[in-house]
Structures are given as structure tokens and as C-alpha cells.
Amino acid sequence: MKYHSTTSKNKYMKTVGLDKAGNDLDEVISSPVAEWKRPWWVRTVEKPTMEIDWDATERFDARKIQQVSFYKYVGEEENLRLRKLGAERSKQWIEENRPNYTLRDRAVDLAGRRGSVRTRFINEWENRPVGQASGGWGGQLLSPELLGVPRWEGSPEENSRMIRAVARNFGASQVGFVELDEHGRKLVYSYDARDGAKLDFEDVDKAYEEEGRRVIPNKAQWAIVFSVQMSEELYKRMVGHAPTPLSSSTTGLAYARGRNVLDRLQTFLYLIGYQGLMGTWENGLAMAPALGIMAGLGEYSRLNKVVSPEYGPIQRVFKMITDLPLAPTQPIDAGIMRFCRTCKKCAEACPSGTIPMDTDPFWEVKGPWHNPGHRAWFDDAPSCLAYWMKSTSSCATCLAVCPFAKKDKSFIHHFVEATIAKTSIFNGLFTKMDGLMGYDIPKDPESWWDLDLPPFGINNVGGSQLE
Numbered sequence: 001m002k003y004h005s006t007t008s009k010n011k012y013m014k015t016v017g018l019d020k021a022g023n024d025l026d027e028v029i030s031s032p033v034a035e036w037k038r039p040w041w042v043r044t045v046e047k048p049t050m051e052i053d054w055d056a057t058e059r060f061d062a063r064k065i066q067q068v069s070f071y072k073y074v075g076e077e078e079n080l081r082l083r084k085l086g087a088e089r090s091k092q093w094i095e096e097n098r099p100n101y102t103l104r105d106r107a108v109d110l111a112g113r114r115g116s117v118r119t120r121f122i123n124e125w126e127n128r129p130v131g132q133a134s135g136g137w138g139g140q141l142l143s144p145e146l147l148g149v150p151r152w153e154g155s156p157e158e159n160s161r162m163i164r165a166v167a168r169n170f171g172a173s174q175v176g177f178v179e180l181d182e183h184g185r186k187l188v189y190s191y192d193a194r195d196g197a198k199l200d201f202e203d204v205d206k207a208y209e210e211e212g213r214r215v216i217p218n219k220a221q222w223a224i225v226f227s228v229q230m231s232e233e234l235y236k237r238m239v240g241h242a243p244t245p246l247s248s249s250t251t252g253l254a255y256a257r258g259r260n261v262l263d264r265l266q267t268f269l270y271l272i273g274y275q276g277l278m279g280t281w282e283n284g285l286a287m288a289p290a291l292g293i294m295a296g297l298g299e300y301s302r303l304n305k306v307v308s309p310e311y312g313p314i315q316r317v318f319k320m321i322t323d324l325p326l327a328p329t330q331p332i333d334a335g336i337m338r339f340c341r342t343c344k345k346c347a348e349a350c351p352s353g354t355i356p357m358d359t360d361p362f363w364e365v366k367g368p369w370h371n372p373g374h375r376a377w378f379d380d381a382p383s384c385l386a387y388w389m390k391s392t393s394s395c396a397t398c399l400a401v402c403p404f405a406k407k408d409k410s411f412i413h414h415f416v417e418a419t420i421a422k423t424s425i426f427n428g429l430f431t432k433m434d435g436l437m438g439y440d441i442p443k444d445p446e447s448w449w450d451l452d453l454p455p456f457g458i459n460n461v462g463g464s465q466l467e
């Protein structure tokens, strides 16, 4: 049953014999104060349906909450017995590989519960002496090694499917995998951007850190690459083509959500017996766009960023290096890079002239901020950041005007995308159509405040990769 559907409502009311009351219900569907749209059968009322005696009600001492004072309510002895029982049972069921209570099931739960959202090279628990490791159920130690249970073992295909499921559960949109072979390793940074630590590969079992250096084990041969979708509605909240704090805000929020995924994914890997390595900041450790392209999340674009068939450029790409064997995903051809040759809308709209107008990509880099070795539309990146500072907000005008920046699932959009993937002869026409249909017109920032926003401000957060 669809919310707010008059047809569904009328049909249902008739069926249950309440059609005469329909008009009354219509009047109470939404609160005029909060403009909070609810299903049509929800009424607002003067008092909650639960009875309250305000005279008998006092402010509550939160120390008496049962989770806090459980030991007082059941007795210290019973509290310890139950905790021990829970921990032993969890361990036993993991050892037995009991369906639905396996190591990986438990790891999803515990990684999701994790409180902190930080980026760090290795899981903080890795470095703790055994006696200090904590955070598990009933105060027990974590990691298969510490629990004395075998680590998770699966085929690369099973592992890929498992990681895709957990990463999406933690908030990722698309998830792909790259093997860090001789070529793949060249996409891992040589030095950390934030603290300048040297990043080395070594024939060691575990990753480690020392003064000025971080070491990635040779056996960590795979990169998990995922995107986090951003808000199209926010992106378009510009004044002309100038960014605003609102249009800028979706970028910060995407990084926060990316950190959340990274943090939980790292913990999940640790809990099933593997290493998850990340940079000391969101974009650290390896080149996100390059890995996104190699993993097939999207194609390279004039924007110098990944443009994906599903979300266009309205996404951010993150990555984690792991020793969990994974089945690599392949790069894609959806006609996006061919489209960029003639489109140039991002370059035309860019207020700082950062993006080149050349029809064809080129080999010569524009400056030391570029890594040579690929044929690209190398941009004048420092002029972009300078514009951000002058305009007071992080700009994303180039992303907002891109014809692929539509998450619209309508027939016409799919039809255009499918045509672009097959032939480039209509590309010029499609670029013009995008402008004629007003897709690239900025939206009034003030109007955003009145939208009925979905969670994270994003419709269809990520869609499904499993459809």
C-alpha cells in the first residue's frame, strides 16, 4: 500500500466500510505546523494513546536504567553468570559454525555497534596487548585469535559477496574490488598525505607502523573500493553557478558517511580474522578515482573523477586494502568517457576555468598535483581550491551540471544512457537536450528548507546492486 495514494486510500476505506469517514480523516492527515506527511490512516490527537498521570511523574535518575544497573536488579552473582554464559555460548556457536551465529554473523553485529568513526591505518585493537583488548560481548576478548576460534575462510567469490553485503549494510552505494598486482600497487600512495609517513610493502604477516613509516604486508593484495552517494538536491542549491554552504554540505556529509563505512568495515575484517588498512584521512592510502575506475564503479571523466552509470559524479569513492582474498571486478564501458569528448558542460560552467575544454584527453600533466601515465583531461587543480576559498564554500558546480548527475530512474534517462553506451552519434543531441530540459538549472537554496527530505537527504540511497 502506498502512502498518500488517494486511490489506494479510497479503495481500502470502501473495503473496510469506512469510506464515509474518509473526509474527516483527510483533515487530520498532516500536522500544519511540522508539515510532516504521514500515512493517511494516522491521526493526530490531543493526548497520546497511553494514559499519563503527570502528578505522579518525576524526572528519572538515569543511573537506574536497567542496562546500567542490571547487576543490582538480578544480583552480582547472576549478572556474572549470565555474562559468562553469553560469552561461552557465543564462542561455542562460532566454533560449531552454527548457522546464523557464525563468526561473520557476529562480526556484522559488533562492527555495526562500534561507536567511533575514525580513520586509522590499522585497527586500534591490533596494537593492544592481549590483556587490554576489549569491546566484545560480556567483556570477552575479540578477534578469532584471541577467542581461540578459526578465522573466516571463504572462496574469493564468497568473500566478495560477503564484503559487498556488509559494506552496503554500513552505508556504501557501489562496491567493487581491485587486485593489487604489479599495476594495482602503483595506485597506492608512496607517502601519506596527512603526516608524510612513507608507505611501504613488506613481506610481513601483519601491517605495522613506526616513526615516519607504515608497512603494508605483501599478502594484502586486494582493495575494497566503494562509493557513497551524495544529495542531488543539495548539489543544485547554487546561486547562479556559485556554490553555497548548502551545496557544499553534501560533500562533508558524504565523507562522514564514508568514514563510518571504513571504520565498521575495518572492524568487521578484524573480527573475522583479516586486516583492513586505510589512510589516516578519508582520501588516504591510495588513489580513489583510479581504483574506482579499475573496480568498474564508473568511468574516467572530464571532471577527473569517477562518473558512474548509477549516480553520475554525485558520489565519493573510498577504499580499504585487505588480505582477505577477493574476486576482482572489471572496469566498465558505458560510453561515459566518449560522451565527455563532446559534452564539455562541466568545463563551460566552471567559474575558475579549472577544467580543460580540449575535445580529446592528453598525456601531458598540468603540474605536480597530477600522476603521469594515463591519458586524461588534466586540470588546473589549484585554481579550483583557490575559487573554493574565494567563494567561501566547497564548489561542485561541475558535478551538478553534468548530464549524468541524475538519479532519475525514468525510462527516458535509462534510454539515453543505454544509447550512449552503444553509440556516440547522438551525444551532442543528448547534451543539448539536457540543457533544454532544464536539468542543469540551479535550484533556489531557500527552497531546500521546505523539502520533505528522506534520510540523508537522498532519494533511493544507493539503490540495489543485487536487483
Ligand code: SF4
Residues within 6 Å of the ligand: 349, 350, 351, 352, 353, 354, 355, 383, 384, 385, 387, 388, 395, 396, 397, 398, 399
Ligand atoms: S569544483 Fe572546481 S573544477 Fe568544479 S566547477 Fe567548481 S571551481 Fe570548477
Ligand code: SF4
Residues within 6 Å of the ligand: 301, 302, 303, 307, 339, 340, 341, 343, 344, 345, 346, 347, 398, 401, 402, 403, 404
Ligand atoms: S559534464 Fe559532460 S564533459 Fe563533464 S563530466 Fe559530465 S558528461 Fe563529461
